[in-house]
Amino acid sequence: QVQLQESGPGLVKPSETLSLTCTVSGGSISGPYLSWVRQPPGKGLEWIGFISYSGRTNYNPSLKSRVSMSVDTSKNQVSLNLISVTAADTAVYFCARHHSTGSYLIYHWGQGTLVTVSS
Amino acid sequence: EIVLTQSPGTLSLSPGERATLSCRASQSFSSNYLAWYQQKPGQAPRLLIYDASSRATGIPDRFSGSGSGTDFTLTISRLEPEDFAVYYCQQYGFSPLTFGGGTKVEIK
Numbered sequence: 001q002v003q004l005q006e007s008g009p010g011l012v013k014p015s016e017t018l019s020l021t022c023t024v025s026g027g028s029i030s031g032p033y034l035s036w037v038r039q040p041p042g043k044g045l046e047w048i049g050f051i052s053y054s055g056r057t058n059y060n061p062s063l064k065s066r067v068s069m070s071v072d073t074s075k076n077q078v079s080l081n082l083i084s085v086t087a088a089d090t091a092v093y094f095c096a097r098h099h100s101t102g103s104y105l106i107y108h109w110g111q112g113t114l115v116t117v118s119s
Numbered sequence: 120e121i122v123l124t125q126s127p128g129t130l131s132l133s134p135g136e137r138a139t140l141s142c143r144a145s146q147s148f149s150s151n152y153l154a155w156y157q158q159k160p161g162q163a164p165r166l167l168i169y170d171a172s173s174r175a176t177g178i179p180d181r182f183s184g185s186g187s188g189t190d191f192t193l194t195i196s197r198l199e200p201e202d203f204a205v206y207y208c209q210q211y212g213f214s215p216l217t218f219g220g221g222t223k224v225e226i227k
Contacts, residue, residue, distance in 0.1 A: 035216070043162065045207055047216040060215040061120075094163055104211035105154060107175075109163035 002027035002116045004034075004110030012089075012117050017107070018082040022095030022110060029053050029076045032098035036080045038091040046091075050098070051078055059074055085117045121145055121210050123219035131227040138195040140222045142208035147188045152212035155193045157185055158221075159204045167206075168193060198224070 008020035022034060035050040049059035051069040059067050068081045074107060092112040099107040122145040132138055142153070152172040156164035166175040168184035171191055181196040195202055203226050208219040 006149070044220050045209075045218040047218070058214055062215070096163075099169070104152065104214070104216060105166075105169050106211070106216070107166055108166075112163055 002097060002108060004097060004108065006093060006095050006110050006113040008113060008115070010042070010114060010116060012085055012115060013119050014086055014117055015084055018080070018085050018089060018115055018117070019097075020080045020093055020113065020115070022080075023110060024076045024078075024097070027074055027077045029071065029078070032103065033058075034071075034078045035096045035098065037096055037106070037109075038089075039094070039112070040088075040091045048080065048082075048093075065088045078101045087117050089115070100118045120215050121148065121213055121217050123210060123217055125208060125219035125222050127222060128220070129223045129225060131225050132198055133227045134198050134200055135144075136198050137199055138193075138224055140193040140195075140206055140208075140224075142186075142191040142193070142219050144189045144210060148210060148212040149188075151187055152210060152214040153184075153186070153191050154209045154211060155182075156207045156209065157202075157204050158207065160193070164207060164218050170194070195224075 003025045005023045012018045030053040033050040036048040051057045057065040066083045071078045094112040096106045097108045099105040126141045149170045153171045155168040158164040172184045183194045205221045205223045
């Protein structure tokens with residue numbers, strides 16, 4: 001059973017960069033896309049984007065100007081960077097694995113990590 | 120982008136009752152790439168239904184999905200205590216992937 005673990009700072013200052021890492025264990029990072037999804041406290045889910053093991057990305061247009069993702073296959077990790085954060089970026093950030101190669105279906109989720117944007 | 124509207128916002132029911140949740144899309148997608156997730160407080164979402172009507176691995180058969188085009192439904196035939204949660208629909212036929220606003224199923 002593949003497991004996903006998000007990690008990174010729980011507190012980021014306004015205007016700075018939010019950086020998170022997702023480590024994949026129990027399986028290879030190759031194959032299905034890995035997405036990032038976020039959820040502000042008490043609110044719904046928002047898809048941020050996905051990355052393939054080869055580095056192909058697809059970002060939500062609403063965040064595209066501030067988002068970048070990368071992959072490190074040697075460490076079985078993907079990373080998320082979100083620049084120029086504001087309080088509106090406070091959320092639980094989930095890493096999630098898609099069902100199969102090329103599928104857009106999100107199948108398995110990490111436990112999520114809360115990131116608070118505050119000075 | 121495809122906007123998904125879920126109704127009702129909150130459903131108050133008793134254990135053993137039937138729950139019917141609706142998800143309406145702003146435009147039709149013939150692929151039926153529509154999923155339903157369950158989320159409990161402090162937990163990640165869990166995939167219940169994909170391709171509008173296929174149950175994910177390990178999901179009890181009291182959960183069923185139906186619909187096509189722009190109108191989709193999640194039905195829980197008899198609510199168990201562990202089914203009280205928030206349910207989200209999501210389309211994965213088009214980028215950007217989008218979620219509905221959620222329906223909370225609460226104990227009456």
